[in-house]
Amino acid sequence: MTRTLHLLLVEDNPGDVDMVRDAIHERAPHVGVTAVHDGPDAVAYLSRTPPYERAVRPDLVLLDLNLPRLGGLEVLRWIRQDPGVRHLPVIVLTSSEASGDILDSYRLGANCYLAKPLDLQSFERAMDMVTRFWLELVRLP
Numbered sequence: 001m002t003r004t005l006h007l008l009l010v011e012d013n014p015g016d017v018d019m020v021r022d023a024i025h026e027r028a029p030h031v032g033v034t035a036v037h038d039g040p041d042a043v044a045y046l047s048r049t050p051p052y053e054r055a056v057r058p059d060l061v062l063l064d065l066n067l068p069r070l071g072g073l074e075v076l077r078w079i080r081q082d083p084g085v086r087h088l089p090v091i092v093l094t095s096s097e098a099s100g101d102i103l104d105s106y107r108l109g110a111n112c113y114l115a116k117p118l119d120l121q122s123f124e125r126a127m128d129m130v131t132r133f134w135l136e137l138v139r140l141p
Contacts, residue, residue: 039070
């Protein structure tokens with residue numbers, strides 16, 4: 001029996017939220033996707049503070065870097081320093097292809113860095129790979 005997995009998507013662009021959510025549900029209907037739209041909400045969700053006291057602990061985090069109020073690198077730094085969530089795999093999914101962002105993400109403990117593909121076909125292919133590897137093949141904590 002396949003257990004229900006939960007993915008936390010930290011993304012401020014509503015169109016990207018819809019695209020990721022649809023792609024994940026199409027490929028892995030057993031995966032629940034929760035989206036938050038900025039860094040402080042991501043921290044509140046992961047630490048289960050108001051208004052997220054009943055938040056489901058995610059099995060995987062998809063994190064944009066370009067977020068309002070608290071950037072993705074700061075969220076990643078917080079995740080890796082918090083004993084309750086530091087074990088969570090974090091995939092950086094962002095529009096930035098800057099070598100500094102890539103290096104900083106890995107230095108802060110990202111498990112994977114993906115630049116958001118610009119065309120739909122490439123995006124679909126990337127979501128296939130993410131789903132197959134992270135949600136089917138890998139054993140998550």
